[in-house]
Amino acid sequence: MKLHELTAYELGERLASGEVSAVEVTEAHFARIDEVEPKVAAFLALTREEALEQARQVDDRRSAGEDPGPLAGVPIAIKDVLCTRGVQTTCGSKMLEGFRPPYDATAVRRCRDAGMPMVGKTNMDEFAMGSSTENSAYQITRNPWDLGRVPGGSSGGSAAAVAAGQAPLALGSDTGGSIRQPASLCGLSGLKPTYGRVSRYGLIAYASSLDQAGPFARDVRDCALLMSVLAGRDQRDATSADVPVPDYVAGLTGDVSGLRAGVPRELMGEGIDPQVKATIEAAVAELEGLGMAVEEVGMPNVDFSLPVYYLIATAEAASNVARFDGVRYGHRTEQPVEDVYDLFAKSRGEGFGPEVRLRIMLGTFALSAGYYDAYYLKAQKVRTLIKNDFDAAFAKHDVLLCPTSPTVAFGIGEKADDPLQMKLADICTIPVNLAGIPALSIPCGMADGMPVGLQIMGRPFAEDLIMRVGDAYQQATTWHTMRAEL
């Protein structure tokens, strides 16, 4: 097996035993990038020299007899939403073209400290607003399973990079499904951690009460390895939780007997493609065969998730992207301006793409005098009802199961002109962000020649349990070992 086909765990074992060096592993991944990147277009920037330098340092530490840790020398791709010191961070937007952050996001710094060479920054929907990566201001990323289809979004570049063997691991961010949906569409395992589990410091904000960073990998074991690096309290993010981090890898016991799973009726009905539904039912039956007790559960308010999401997310987004004003960083208009307000308006009108402009306008509208109570406050109240539905479901069930995406990957351009249709791609993932809980997507079959993802949701901070369920499924099945052919 070639180095770029191995999982992070397998690479870590070979690096620790001295069978391969970190430089060899990194070079093998850049050779793969050179081969397939012209087809996939997953990256906005490659950081070859820095990655090789990091790899050399890891090799030096191992030669000196140190143990630099299980992921030292394992390459990683980073979504361009995360600040990387000295390396251009655009967030997929012309607004931030040329922006070189003076600091690392905490998630990035933790990967660096773990000795993981960063291969590059991955493409994404502008400011993480989208479900196909077609809203990038720079390029269209293609799904390695079928180059005519989207990889999902907004973390489509990270998903495509791992699915194409350009990196064994990647970081993404998830506000309404932006890790899980592309993981599903590209046949990967991807985890949206509990709100507060991973620091948001240096994660360029979209919707601050919903955003979380998390891992993409080929299997759940690799997600667990990377979560062990990412999780934990960070003084620089006051919303990061001071909750002990368990040993995620040790938690993968393969034993799920006696666990109780609920299948929300509302997330298995209307709008779910029949082939996807049949595939999910088979996966649920497989887990039942492993000893889990499964029953249907009703969560009536979950049906309102989509409108709640785009009122809350756009309101928070409108506030967050107010910082891009052409003064301290980012695009500044070259048109003549009358005053500083005119400078703001023209710079912003030019720097943001159409989807970002739409969301700023919706969010500003929902927060404006006369509409605040009817839209924003109403959405926050219905959010409470949705969260209550989850609390009630988790009182009786350890995990909840449903599709990650209602369909397999769709064609490039197929939904690009219809923002409402595009948002329907997120109906199964959005409720999770509104409730703040963790959820994992794992590949569980194929439909129309494309991967289908099973979503496993858990109680707050139960990443260990949902990964145990996902790993048990992967120990019993082989879907996660399938690879896109390029």
Add this chain to the structure above:
Amino acid sequence: MPDVARDVVEHVSTLARLALSSEEIDRLQHEMGRILEHADKLQAVNTDAIQGTSHVIPMINVYREDQVGESLTPEEVVANAPDSADEFFKVPRTVEE
């Protein structure tokens, strides 16, 4: 909801400090209207006596000691500015002499 009224879109664009072309206002009248129509589904939900959720994980105030830590140099802070002079961000004149 039909299209959002043009003057409402123009007012919101002023609040958002977002310069829009005339065609863009046409587009937004339609697209905002379509999404807000969908959002109106929420009006049917009974939320009497329900508190809004702005933060999902129970958390009280977070305190820490006020200690001097690492910080950026002024040069680093202005390094990404479109226009700067010495250690300052430069913007057009806002106050008349």
